[in-house]
Amino acid sequence: MQLIDGKLISEQIKAEIAKEVKLIKEVGGKIPHLAAILVGNDGASETYVAHKVKDCEQVGFTSTLLRFDASITEEMLITEIKKVNANSDIDGLIVQLPIPKHISEAKIIETIDPAKDVDGFHPINMGRMVIGLPSYISATPAGIIELLRRYKIQTAGKNCVVIGRSNIVGKPISNLLAQKSDVGDATVTMCHSRTQNLEEICLRADIIIAALGKPEFVTAAMVKEGAVVIDVGITRLTSDKTKNGFKLVGDVKFNEVAPKCSFITPVPGGVGPMTRVSLLQNTLLSAKKAIYC
Amino acid sequence: MQLIDGKLISEQIKAEIAKEVKLIKEVGGKIPHLAAILVGNDGASETYVAHKVKDCEQVGFTSTLLRFDASITEEMLITEIKKVNANSDIDGLIVQLPIPKHISEAKIIETIDPAKDVDGFHPINMGRMVIGLPSYISATPAGIIELLRRYKIQTAGKNCVVIGRSNIVGKPISNLLAQKSDVGDATVTMCHSRTQNLEEICLRADIIIAALGKPEFVTAAMVKEGAVVIDVGITRLTSDKTKNGFKLVGDVKFNEVAPKCSFITPVPGGVGPMTRVSLLQNTLLSAKKAIYC
Numbered sequence: 001m002q003l004i005d006g007k008l009i010s011e012q013i014k015a016e017i018a019k020e021v022k023l024i025k026e027v028g029g030k031i032p033h034l035a036a037i038l039v040g041n042d043g044a045s046e047t048y049v050a051h052k053v054k055d056c057e058q059v060g061f062t063s064t065l066l067r068f069d070a071s072i073t074e075e076m077l078i079t080e081i082k083k084v085n086a087n088s089d090i091d092g093l094i095v096q097l098p099i100p101k102h103i104s105e106a107k108i109i110e111t112i113d114p115a116k117d118v119d120g121f122h123p124i125n126m127g128r129m130v131i132g133l134p135s136y137i138s139a140t141p142a143g144i145i146e147l148l149r150r151y152k153i154q155t156a157g158k159n160c161v162v163i164g165r166s167n168i169v170g171k172p173i174s175n176l177l178a179q180k181s182d183v184g185d186a187t188v189t190m191c192h193s194r195t196q197n198l199e200e201i202c203l204r205a206d207i208i209i210a211a212l213g214k215p216e217f218v219t220a221a222m223v224k225e226g227a228v229v230i231d232v233g234i235t236r237l238t239s240d241k242t243k244n245g246f247k248l249v250g251d252v253k254f255n256e257v258a259p260k261c262s263f264i265t266p267v268p269g270g271v272g273p274m275t276r277v278s279l280l281q282n283t284l285l286s287a288k289k290a291i292y293c
Numbered sequence: 294m295q296l297i298d299g300k301l302i303s304e305q306i307k308a309e310i311a312k313e314v315k316l317i318k319e320v321g322g323k324i325p326h327l328a329a330i331l332v333g334n335d336g337a338s339e340t341y342v343a344h345k346v347k348d349c350e351q352v353g354f355t356s357t358l359l360r361f362d363a364s365i366t367e368e369m370l371i372t373e374i375k376k377v378n379a380n381s382d383i384d385g386l387i388v389q390l391p392i393p394k395h396i397s398e399a400k401i402i403e404t405i406d407p408a409k410d411v412d413g414f415h416p417i418n419m420g421r422m423v424i425g426l427p428s429y430i431s432a433t434p435a436g437i438i439e440l441l442r443r444y445k446i447q448t449a450g451k452n453c454v455v456i457g458r459s460n461i462v463g464k465p466i467s468n469l470l471a472q473k474s475d476v477g478d479a480t481v482t483m484c485h486s487r488t489q490n491l492e493e494i495c496l497r498a499d500i501i502i503a504a505l506g507k508p509e510f511v512t513a514a515m516v517k518e519g520a521v522v523i524d525v526g527i528t529r530l531t532s533d534k535t536k537n538g539f540k541l542v543g544d545v546k547f548n549e550v551a552p553k554c555s556f557i558t559p560v561p562g563g564v565g566p567m568t569r570v571s572l573l574q575n576t577l578l579s580a581k582k583a584i585y586c
Contacts, residue, residue, distance in 0.1 A: 106426060123417050123421045123423075123424060123426065123428075124416050124417045124420055125420065126419075126420035126424055127415070127416030127417055127418065127419035127420030127421070127422075127423070128416040128420070130416075130420070130423055130460075131416060131460040133399060133416065156487050157487045157488065157489045159489075165472065165473075167423075167424040167425070171423055171424070171471075174471075175464065175468070178458060178483045178485070179458065180458075180487075185485075185487040186487075187482060187484055187485075187487075187488040187489070188482065188483050189480060189481065190471045190480070190481050191480055192471070192473075192478075194450045194473075194478040194479075194480075195450065195480040196450045196452075196480070201480065
């Protein structure tokens with residue numbers, strides 16, 4: 001069993017990005033610039049955005065944090081997004097979700113210029129991804145693909161089972177793994193709450209992507225010998241065994257599943273760090289006009 | 294075994310649309326108006342467009358056929374599309390594919406106003422479909438969903454195997470059947486040229502969608518007793534048994550597969566007529582501003 005070290009890979013990628021940014025600076029090129037919009041004061045959102053700003057600093061990107069009160073109107077937020085769209089110095093824009101309920105998430109996402117949509121949430125980026133055109137791929141699926149690529153895990157012709165059909169993980173990763181590409185060409189089965197005989201389906205899988213958000217859902221009885229298991233879940237459970245009183249748990253019962261696997265991602269330190277680094281990769285792609293010219 | 298009569302259902306739907314158009318006319322509402330762009334003189338394309346125009350007449354829609362010489366430049370074609378986009382009387386615009394090689398198909402499709410993209414080929418409509426937002430669903434997958442709905446074929450929790458991963462059939466129908474909806478919630482496995490053990494996978498399927506474009510590819514040995522088989526393929530083969538010297542053949546070896554099925558679509562007269570009628574349905578949705586306001 002080999003542990004897929006997302007933390008290590010993400011540090012390698014960050015180092016690669018930092019090196020490229022240094023070269024860009026030396027030749028007087030465009031420094032990648034990420035703008036993040038944060039509405040309100042949600043604790044988790046504050047943390048996520050702080051991480052993103054810190055990641056930018058670490059690789060030499062410029063970052064701008066735009067904060068708005070939770071009472072901002074949809075119209076005003078749209079105006080602010082349009083300002084960023086029009087600002088040619090900003091390459092990538094993310095709006096940290098969730099946003100207050102009085103604002104339409106779909107409308108906000110569709111206001112972001114697709115060429116700056118480094119979260120890959122705009123339907124046009126999702127659509128382009130599905131039909132195989134260049135697009136920003138959202139952070140978690142992009143991170144999973146990168147892990148599979150760097151660990152040279154063969155996907156072509158493999159039976160891949162994706163558990164969960166969320167818009168930001170299950171659906172995009174299913175489409176990506178099924179399509180003709182270097183990390184693709186898999187026979188993908190998308191499973192979800194209505195799936196019957198899930199255990200039987202999982203037992204046939206060469207690769208399992210667990211992304212349903214139920215702690216320790218995937219047990220050893222569902223995994224065949226030698227399978228690759230990618231655990232996307234991350235749930236915070238209270239624990240009397242840790243100093244801070246909680247522990248992070250994935251969708252996979254790691255201790256019993258790991259011995260059966262050829263490769264497995266741990267939680268934390270697997271997919272999580274890759275999600276963070278994907279945003280940097282997309283922002284760099286944008287600054288280089290690699291997706292949209 | 295019950296034959297799924299796409300011809301009958303499509304006639305029923307056309308009658309329903311015609312009735313609605315009559316009501317719209319009576320109250321002085323907006324008559325749905327489809328514009329088709331045809332570039333060059335490809336024989337098959339001529340026929341397809343002629344059918345579309347005829348279908349419009351049959352249900353009381355207005356239609357406009359815009360013909361351009363095969364030598365039209367990409368820029369000029371884009372200008373023409375923009376004129377249609379700006380014409381508020383036109384509800385739906387299709388550009389008959391294929392277009393000459395010197396013109397980028399992707400660019401042309403992305404020029405069409407998504408709100409008039411009744412073929413559902415624009416990436417934004419594909420993306421909205423995948424993430425479950427209102428969108429124009431392209432003609433063939435929409436036709437398949439409508440057949441399953443009208444024959445009350447249960448999809449929730451069923452194992453569905455889609456053979457073929459084209460942008461206009463395999464990918465969209467896989468996404469549609471997997472998603473939470475009345476004709477959805479299936480456990481979908483998308484298979485393609487790189488899939489191994491296809492026969493074994495198909496044998497587990499409650500529903501098979503054959504959309505790979507290989508005549509008589511699906512044999513009885515691949516289909517379990519009681520399965521539902523939807524045949525999307527349509528290939529013209531020469532034949533000495535027909536007057537005109539050819540016959541139309543699907544992706545399914547109908548004679549041997551049909552006896553095993555609970556439901557099966559014939560070729561011709563199955564999915565084909567539904568594809569034609571889906572375009573009318575999308576144009577009506579556009580005239581009613583049901584997808585985009």
